[in-house]
Amino acid sequence: MKDILVLMEHRQGAMRDVSLEMLSGAAKLGGTVVAVLLGKDVDAFADKAAGLADKVIYVNDAMFENYNSRAYQKALEALIAENGPGLVLIGNTAQGVDMAPALAVSTGFPLVTDVTAIEMDGDKPKPTRTFYGGKLNAHMNMKDADTYILTIREATFPADDPSKSGEIVKTDNPVSDDLSYRQFVEYVEPEVGDVDITQSSLLVGVGRGIREDKNLPIVEELAKLLGADLAASRAVVDAGWLPSDRQVGISGKTVKPKLYLAVGISGAFQHVTGMKGADVIVAINKDPDAPIFGIADYGIVDDLFKVVPKLTEKVKELKGA
């Protein structure tokens, strides 16, 4: 089996979890796992990658100090041509998705994005991904090629403990193109509001099921009684019903409260990623097929407008007792 090239993703001085997850997953597919690390003075990440890879290709260059999808694309084009891997794994992240499709176009190698499982058929991967917001799994048949490119959804593979000591090969920057047509300017941190939900020990998450902002008070009342803070799904934040610092999920916060009570949240992957680490997850949703019930510990399949006021009542009684 041919080599598997895995792109390491890092940002603001931290290695992203998806990088180690992909190395761990690649090892289980068989073949030599080659980590590609592009950065500026990130030797520590090279050591980290070496713990899960057979080989680390490390390009240390100022060009890679911050992520620039064009620089990454050009570097990968050169490294793929040189190493001839059978498979290239890239995180299905805001960075990976900003680059992988262009890499696939420029190299002519096929790409499947947002992969959640991989089976190998010889050298050819048979990826699975989801359609319709996670409501269906789709089994994909890729066009035959020498190299296949996949972007891997975060948390698809568990990250293993380091068990290898791959060779770190420092490589000259293969990119000499003028990339001035697209330049990194800066990172802008999200605004911090009055409540930091990453620190909350009890959270009540509100989703699209709440229908209108004027329905929020029934959930607020429960949250207040429980001493919990309100969190929200993307839909609720996009609608402007709660501020963006309350958003839980990939593009929001990752929270680990003792209790996450999901009210009217269907449990799209993007949201679940941000809250699945909660100790106890409870879901109230009228759709029995809502994916949230797949990760919740306790569920009530009913109308939130019926259940939440009753729950408030019952908690009040318990507190009074």
Place this chain on the structure above:
Amino acid sequence: MCAEELDFIEKYDLLGCIQCGRCTGGCPVATRTPLRVRGFMYDGLNEERLEELSEKPEIWDCTTCFTCAARCPKGLEPLEVLIGLRSLLIEEGKVQPTVRDALESIFKDGNPWGSPRSKRMDWAADLDVKILEPEDEEKTDVMLYICCTDAYDPRVMKVAQALVKVLKAANVDFGLIGEEESCCGSEVRRLGEEGLFEMCDEENVEMMNSYNVGSIVAISPHCYNTLKKEYHGLKHPVLHYTELVAQLLEDGKLTLNTEMKKLITYHDPCFLGKQNDIYDEPRYILTRIPGAEYKDFDRCRERSLCCEGGGGKMWVETESKEERLAEIRVDDAKEMGAEVIAVACPFCLLTLEDATKVKGVDEEMRVADILELLAEAL
């Protein structure tokens, strides 16, 4: 644009206004919002100011309750001026996201609640009810027209279910339209979306005319008003359910056997009372409930206070921090010792029930549709 603005003056007969102020004087929301409708009757004469007027947030405070029109000595309808101003914004697409979503949902799925058409009949899933077929040779006496709010709102759904129970008890020959049923457009028109209302009018009239029925019975006064007075070419007579049920009681086809020892009062919906003069039927029905004691609000019938649920207000939040009219209504009911506020409109049900919770009296005071009380009294 110029021709359109001249139209504005003619369309609402602004030159006929004598600025007497009876409209603002009687306006129920003038007590809690900056809306002064008389001013709009005057300022609307200046065509150059229409755009500026349309951007005043208070035009969305009007509940289209019709009090201003009912009080106007010149027979004008000041509320229509506010609807006209709303329509200027609608044309520009400049409306609140909640209004936008409600209107888009009506255009796409025939209801303002963002739910698919395929879920329209969920409320009747466990009921054995006839679904009417267009062009059926056999005539059905009554076609029920279920309001979108009754069909989709989990609380209000119970009212539609109660209606089915009551009509079955009275052996009425009735049927439902089913998933083809679409929003009547009453709120669409009042939100200022004239074009979409015309679509509702045309499509619903064509659809309803294709059925072989004796009459159409609407569950919501808003639908009733629109079907009866605003549609063009509807061939079936339109009744509100209170008219049908009162007749069934009078004819002895419906008997009430279960006692309800409660003091009941009744909140007149604007679209049933003020706008359609149906005051007696609801009271007739309520006074037939065995064991019940009936008492009117001090402000009742023509003088009844609006609940602020109509005129598109389900999708527009008023900024005013003053007490809501529905809360005042609940206070009044509490003062007279009422245990039940009976209503005959889905919006009144939602706004008043909400107000009992805000006031913390939801334990001792019940808000229920007349139909729910009837179903219990059978």
Place this chain on the structure above:
Amino acid sequence: MNMVVCVKRVPDTSESEVHIDGSGKGIDTSRLSFGINECDNYAVEEAIQKKEALGGNVTVISLGDKQSDEVIRMALAKGGDDAIRLEDEAFAGSDAVAVAKALAAAVKDVEWDIVFTGALTDDDGYAAVPVALGEILGVPFATYVKKLEVMDDGKKVKVGRELEGGLMEMVEMTTPCVLGIQTGINEPRYASFKGIKQAARKEITIKSASDLGLDASDCGEAGSWAALEQFTPPVVGEMAEILEGEPDETAGKLAGILKEKGLV
């Protein structure tokens, strides 16, 4: 500043059950409602706002059958000027790259400085069209764009890309360019019924694969990176313990559990 905005008509499955059809490769859409893809709606608004601020022309392009005219007309009603619909049986089974190839061919005959697309679609969620399209056209691109500022008389743009955790990556690019728009960048306006009716008078140019100069090998499954082999229902993990009963009972049980776990 001339712009192109690409839109797709998709089923709304956010609150509906999704059933696989007999072929195993499609879904039963008979009970679903359709509308514009959510991100695309924001892309349309962004294009119109930039047109209102800077002048220029907005061309709406959609790949789809006649029913897609509905979402095209809504975009025209909001302020779009021209429309092209790409329709051909050869497009069936297209994945992101095959769609990008068709769109790239379609914009060749249009004058533009920015092509807007949604960052991803609600149906397949490939999230690959804007970036693939940019590469095919040979222009700078960025996706997950949640902020856009046009600079230097339209010669440059500064975009904010939404990264994980709400972090924004600010990037400057030269135009022409392709931008994949993320939801929340603006507040999409309402398209009035009258506006949609008036937009119905505007002509929608229909183009087939051959009109676009595309070979069969560029279109549909042949032109795609991958073909959908089969849908399966998702494997559910260990399901939640579902509390049964009327709201009163379930709420009571849940309150009890919370108490037991020391959460109340």
